[in-house]
Amino acid sequence: MSHHAQTSLNGLSVLVVEDEPMLRRKLAAHLERLGADVTQADTTAAARRLVADLDFDFALVDVNLPDGLGLDLLREGAFRSNTGVVIMTAQGGIEGAVEAMRLGALDYLAKPFDPAVLPLVMRRARQARQSAREAEHRQAASAEDDFFFGEALAGVRAQLDRIIAADQRMQTVLPPVLVTGETGSGKSTIARWLHRHGPRAAGPMVEVNCSALPDTLAESELFGHERGAFTDARMARQGLFEAAHGGTLFLDELPSLSLPQQAKVLTAIEDRCIRRLGGNRRIEVDVRIVAATSRDLRAAAAAGDFREDLRQRLDLYRVALPPLRERGPDMLRLAQHLMAQICRRHRLPPRQVGEAGQQRLLAYRWPGNVRELAHELERALVFEDAAAMDFAHLPDEGGKAATLQNTGDDWLNPHFTFPEQGFVLDDAMNRLLQLALKQSGENLSRAARLLGVTRDFVRYRLYGDRKANPHPETRKASP
Numbered sequence: 001m002s003h004h005a006q007t008s009l010n011g012l013s014v015l016v017v018e019d020e021p022m023l024r025r026k027l028a029a030h031l032e033r034l035g036a037d038v039t040q041a042d043t044t045a046a047a048r049r050l051v052a053d054l055d056f057d058f059a060l061v062d063v064n065l066p067d068g069l070g071l072d073l074l075r076e077g078a079f080r081s082n083t084g085v086v087i088m089t090a091q092g093g094i095e096g097a098v099e100a101m102r103l104g105a106l107d108y109l110a111k112p113f114d115p116a117v118l119p120l121v122m123r124r125a126r127q128a129r130q131s132a133r134e135a136e137h138r139q140a141a142s143a144e145d146d147f148f149f150g151e152a153l154a155g156v157r158a159q160l161d162r163i164i165a166a167d168q169r170m171q172t173v174l175p176p177v178l179v180t181g182e183t184g185s186g187k188s189t190i191a192r193w194l195h196r197h198g199p200r201a202a203g204p205m206v207e208v209n210c211s212a213l214p215d216t217l218a219e220s221e222l223f224g225h226e227r228g229a230f231t232d233a234r235m236a237r238q239g240l241f242e243a244a245h246g247g248t249l250f251l252d253e254l255p256s257l258s259l260p261q262q263a264k265v266l267t268a269i270e271d272r273c274i275r276r277l278g279g280n281r282r283i284e285v286d287v288r289i290v291a292a293t294s295r296d297l298r299a300a301a302a303a304g305d306f307r308e309d310l311r312q313r314l315d316l317y318r319v320a321l322p323p324l325r326e327r328g329p330d331m332l333r334l335a336q337h338l339m340a341q342i343c344r345r346h347r348l349p350p351r352q353v354g355e356a357g358q359q360r361l362l363a364y365r366w367p368g369n370v371r372e373l374a375h376e377l378e379r380a381l382v383f384e385d386a387a388a389m390d391f392a393h394l395p396d397e398g399g400k401a402a403t404l405q406n407t408g409d410d411w412l413n414p415h416f417t418f419p420e421q422g423f424v425l426d427d428a429m430n431r432l433l434q435l436a437l438k439q440s441g442e443n444l445s446r447a448a449r450l451l452g453v454t455r456d457f458v459r460y461r462l463y464g465d466r467k468a469n470p471h472p473e474t475r476k477a478s479p
Contacts, residue, residue, distance in 0.1 A: 009119060010035035011224070011276070011283045013236055015059040017047045017073075018088065019066050027060065030115035035281070037227065037236040044068040048078055055237060056083045058122055060109075063089045063096045071096065074103035084125040088113075147193055148337040152327035156319060160194060163317050167198045167288075174200070176269060176289035178297075178314040181321030184371030187292035188252060190319060195248040200288055203247025206240050211256035218261045223268070225277035241274050241285045254291040254314075255306050265289075266310045289314075324366040324373060332358055334370070339377050348381065354388030364394050382462060383430045393434055433461050 014031050018024040019042045028038040039054065041047040044065050051059070051073075059079060061070040070087060079085055087100040087108040097108035106125035109117070149157045167174055177194060179187045188207065195205045213221055220230075224239030240249060257265065268274050269289055273282045291314050300306035324331055335353055343350055353361065357380075366372055380389045432451060440446035444462075448455045 009122065010281060011037075011236075011238060011242055012057045012122070013037045013039070013055070013238070015039050015041065015047065015050060015054075015056045015061075015083075017041045017044075017059065017061040017065065017070060019043065019062065019064075027115055027118070031118060034119060042066070044070065044072055047073055048076075051078050051080070051083070055080060057238070058084045058086065058125065060086050060088055060118075061105075063087060063100070069096075071100055071103060074100060074105060079104075084122070086121055086125055147189065148334050150327070150330035150333055152322065152330035156190075156321060159319055160190070160197075163194065163319075164197050167200075171199050172286075173272070174198075174288040175316045176291060176314050177317040177319065179290060179292040179319045179321065180297075181292075181294065182323045182369055183294050184369035185294075185321040185323055186370050187294075187321060188250065189370075190321065191248070191250040191252075191290040191292065194290060195250075195288075198248075198288070200247050204244055205248050205250065206244040207250040207252065208240050209252045211253040213257070215258050215261070218257055219264065220277050222261070223264065223274045223276055224283075226279035230278070236276070236279075239274065239276065241268055241287055242283060244287045245285050246287075248288045248290055251289065251291045253293060255293050255295050255297065255300050259307060262307045262310050266307065266313060269313055324369040331366075331373075332361060335361055335373060335377060338370075338374050342374070342378055342381065346381070351381065352388050354386070354390045356390040357388065360391045360394045379434075383434050385424070385427055385430075393438075430461065433458065 009031060012035070014036045016024055016027050016031070016038060018027065018040075021042070024040055024042065028040055031038045039050060039056070041050055042065075044067050047059075047061070050056075056079075061073060063070045073079065074085065085100075085105045087097055087105045088111060089097045089100075089108055090111050097105075097110070100108060107121050109121060163177060177191075179190050181187050191207070192205065195201060208221070210218070220237070220239065222239050222241060224237050224242055227236045251265070254262075254265070264274075268285065268287075272286065273284045275282060295306075297306055297311045297314075301308040301311050324334075327334070332353070339351055339353070342348075361373075368375070376391065376394065379393070380391055383393065384390070433447065436447040436450040437444075440450060444458050445455050448458045451458070
């Protein structure tokens, strides 16, 4: 690594909180020469106002200030979680520095010090944050490594393993990955899997849904902006490319970006640098791009909705996820796998899918794919109390919900008689609630009006402690 790369602070925003004017200006001038965007404060009150409104990568904070202690800012949690705090303390103030580290500071400097050590201290602070992030990723990986591939995704797993093997050989400049598949098929999960198992697992994983970015904000979000770039730009701000430096940037639904923004993404991938909105400086970014789309990019490019050169650049590593309806018996194994995860998450006893439930799961087309399956499994935990779930609320092959069938054994039939073994009123209440939710389009307030109960009662039945059984009273339905 070159000396310039070791000392450059290009694009970083730094808050200097120091009451001694000469030292404060000296520190600010040195940081600005290294490319940082510096804001100065001389009291804890001024620092509080600044950190409430602005986002900083680092803060250099003196311990003793005219209106209090710099440690007070740490005790109050004034700094955001992404701000690395370095404490400056006079000689003999090591005890205060130790306290600062306990409160969340990443490092400390004993005065007097040479400003030339600042890049080293900030790099050390950044490494401390990365070490903590690496531990979090290891913990997350151990919790999520049971991702279910099954036989249907054996080809996908083999492709992922080839990508990881190539990444381990290259280590540095990693080409982009394109993940394709229908909505809800698991594209974001695959992106996270690639990040966790690749050589950048210790780096950041930044995710952005491009379809949720208005075109007017897309450039600022992705590439950042300089102070004064537009009316409300009171402070320079890192974009998501910079935030993902050293890690992975997941661009979900990338074709949603306008053609000009697609051109800027292509430039960032090829040149490995970006320019912030309103700025001229080239900022180097080392980012592995994982792009995802539910669209056919060839068709989109032919229609003029997607840049052909960007499509070609993304198409080196492609992972295509099949829809859930094409995964055959693996879908049942995935359902059981997801059910076990949901039960663990909610601390519920294990549940099984009954034979009737398996038939309904296989017959349903799953337009929402894995996301819809997980949602339906969670609904079944709420509505079905039997040990073996049968998913009676799912439409059958004719498109009719089983819960709407009026068979002779069904209490919705006017000729229904109570069975000798008794009737489970709680199940019937859940079923009525399900029918009301279906008719109301999942609107809790409308469902409550249909049932003649309060909205709180509906929420209680859906999410409350079933063991509490407070027997909320019904009310007269609103006309």
